[in-house]
Amino acid sequence: MASRLARIRFLDEAARLVSTMLSPLLTPSYGLFMALSISPKVLDSTGARINLLLIVFGITCVLPMATIAVLHNFKLIKDKRMINRRDRLIPYITATIYYLGAVWYMSYTHEPRWLVMFAAGGALSCLISTLINIKWKISAHMAGMGGVVALLWQIDAMNLEVISPVWMLFFVLVAIGLSGLLGSARMLLKRHDLPQVLAGFVNGLLCVSLMMRLFG
DSSP states (O other): OHHHHHHHHHHHHHHHHHHHHTOTTTHHHHHHHHHHHHSGGGGSOHHHHHHHHHHHHIIIIIHHHHHHHHHHHTTSSSOTTOOSGGGGHHHHHHHHHHHHHHHHHHHHTTOOHHHHHHHHHHHHHHHHHHHHHTTSOOOHHHHHHHHHHHHHHHHHHTTOOOSOHHHHHHHHHHHHHHHHHHHHHHHHTTSOOHHHHHHHHHHHHHHHHHHHHHHO
């Protein structure tokens, strides 16, 4: 009995760790880091790439985290983890605005159009999640990972990679594997069921893919 409880506790902690490491607040920065490392952007100066990464991280991670903390402090949301669907509405709306801010900044600094469309796809995915969330709980975590998979897929499809096809395939498969691991973690923690996990992944995948393919 004790060993079974220990195993359950271990799985729960592992699921929480995966959910934290692959938070939708972090996946945009992960995707951007990959794009800056495997595309022609790698030819930019290290300082320019770090500056872009830090600013986008601030817009898409630090600002949303601060917003959630303020909303919780003023009791506009009950739980910072936003387990309750109703707690997600205002944070999702503000996150969409922050994503649009990242799109504006990347356009202002004349980043390649395909990279700007990665951020635009994230904004569109966040907007769709916001609208769906009014009636149904969809996974924002999986939308974030779906966006990363779409980014890598489109970099390959648009022949933008500066690494070997074998390595490109490896990164795509790792991203897909991490998506499966994340989806399992979200269900293990009972944050979402399978349809919500799949819907979130498809949302992120399609939004980023379509924006990059049609406008990138």
